Amino acid sequence: MKIKVVSSTQQRAEAVARMVRESAPGLEVLSATGAPDDLVAAVNGSQPSLLVLDGLNQQGLDGLGALSGKHPELEAIVISPEPSPAFLLRAMQVGVRDVLPSADPVALQAAVQRISRKHAPAARGEVLAFMGCKGGSGATFLAANLAHVLSSREGLRVALLDLDLQFGDALLMLSDQRPASDVAEVARDIHRLDAELLRAAMVSVSPTLSVLAAPTELSQALEIKASDIEAIVKQARQVFDYVVLDVGRSIDPVSLQALDLAQQIYPVVQLSLPQLRDARRLRTLFQSLGYPPDKLQWLVNRYQKSTEIGLEAFEQAVGNKDLLTVPNHFASVSASVNQGVPIEKLARSSPVTRALLDLAQVIAPVEAGKKDKWFRSLFSH
Numbered sequence: 250m251k252i253k254v255v256s257s258t259q260q261r262a263e264a265v266a267r268m269v270r271e272s273a274p275g276l277e278v279l280s281a282t283g284a285p286d287d288l289v290a291a292v293n294g295s296q297p298s299l300l301v302l303d304g305l306n307q308q309g310l311d312g313l314g315a316l317s318g319k320h321p322e323l324e325a326i327v328i329s330p331e332p333s334p335a336f337l338l339r340a341m342q343v344g345v346r347d348v349l350p351s352a353d354p355v356a357l358q359a360a361v362q363r364i365s366r367k368h369a370p371a372a373r374g375e376v377l378a379f380m381g382c383k384g385g386s387g388a389t390f391l392a393a394n395l396a397h398v399l400s401s402r403e404g405l406r407v408a409l410l411d412l413d414l415q416f417g418d419a420l421l422m423l424s425d426q427r428p429a430s431d432v433a434e435v436a437r438d439i440h441r442l443d444a445e446l447l448r449a450a451m452v453s454v455s456p457t458l459s460v461l462a463a464p465t466e467l468s469q470a471l472e473i474k475a476s477d478i479e480a481i482v483k484q485a486r487q488v489f490d491y492v493v494l495d496v497g498r499s500i501d502p503v504s505l506q507a508l509d510l511a512q513q514i515y516p517v518v519q520l521s522l523p524q525l526r527d528a529r530r531l532r533t534l535f536q537s538l539g540y541p542p543d544k545l546q547w548l549v550n551r552y553q554k555s556t557e558i559g560l561e562a563f564e565q566a567v568g569n570k571d572l573l574t575v576p577n578h579f580a581s582v583s584a585s586v587n588q589g590v591p592i593e594k595l596a597r598s599s600p601v602t603r604a605l606l607d608l609a610q611v612i613a614p615v616e617a618g619k620k621d622k623w624f625r626s627l628f629s630h
């Protein structure tokens with residue numbers, strides 16, 4: 250999205266442009282100086298989709314009115330200290346989206362994000378569900394970190410929804426931020442759910458990765474219905490390219506709803522006899538639900554060669570030879586989990602990071618040229 254910032258001095262225009270640039274990835278932000286009443290000259294053929302007009306006066310608003318008469322799709326944000334009621338009315342009449350009293354980065358970036366989302370290309374809306382075969386298989390770690398790896402790819406917007414309603418801890422794997430809201434609160438307000446409400450309920454880990462946390466209280470989990478989950482996932486699909494679900498381990502109407510909505514399910518197992526037994530049970534469940542085999546991609550986590558139960562036993566148990574493995578690497582994984590920092594950030598050369606990057610490459614292939622850059626960055630540490 251192309252944005253032009255106009256202010257009375259170059260220094261001020263650049264300072265505001267820098268704030269705007271940090272609102273979202275992929276914004277093309279130009280800056281210009283111009284008298285507030287000569288917008289046409291300032292816009293000057295660069296055809297932005299959004300104008301950020303710093304210090305615009307009443308005359309300037311008339312100029313904006315004339316400009317947006319010719320370009321009705323042009324959006325505008327105005328920064329104006331102490332705007333009068335007459336100024337606000339005129340701003341509304343000429344279609345200004347926001348009038349901000351100062352160049353406060355938080356308010357400015359939120360206003361830019363609202364508009365840039367409207368102009369964003371349609372979301373891919375693919376749903377990927379992670380489910381542990383047994384407690385501690387690593388489903389949450391893998392879901393959270395795959396979401397992070399995908400969100401580092403150019404142009405991808407990713408949501409992580411923590412649907413392990415009773416014991417969810419997915420946010421803690423990525424961030425120390427406290428969630429302002431959670432799945433239970435969104436469910437309580439489900440009739441008002443839209444893209445803005447969902448976003449406001451999520452923790453923004455980065456401009457391209459948002460997390461909807463599980464409820465903090467166990468009892469709140471019981472109030473959430475399968476139809477709430479359906480509405481939340483469907484809304485998330487409209488605005489995110491990948492919607493990663495941590496489904497937890499319990500089989501109930503909520504988790505079945507989540508699994509139904511997923512294009513791809515990743516059951517996470519480890520090579521042990523109890524897990525082998527549960528993997529068989531899960532396979533039977535998936536069969537009875539009528540899921541086609543290609544909806545399932547079994548992930549063998551903490552994989553190491555020479556264990557008593559080998560990969561072949563698992564291939565037989567789950568009736569699939571295309572198992573993916575994620576190696577066992579205690580040092581890097583426990584550092585990531587205990588610090589709450591994505592493993593890709595903390596330990597780029599960890600074999601676990603590499604396995605996640607490989608999985609992301611299968612899910613969302615990067616073209617050859619870009620991939621070279623990606624590989625170089627992988628080995629630059």
Ligand SMILES: Nc1ncnc2c1ncn2[C@@H]1O[C@H](COP(=O)(O)OP(=O)(O)OP(=O)(O)O)[C@@H](O)[C@H]1O
Nearest residue numbers: 381384385386387388389390551576577578579582
């Ligand atoms: N590839 C790995 N190598 C080493 N340790 C790992 C790996 N994956 C996960 N772990 C360890 O396993 C622990 C449990 O992982 P996680 O919480 O993701 O499991 P889970 O399947 O979500 O469990 P729960 O059933 O409790 O939700 C992590 O805290 C981490 O220490």
Ligand SMILES: [Mg+2]
Nearest residue numbers: 388389413497
């Ligand atoms: Mg978990």
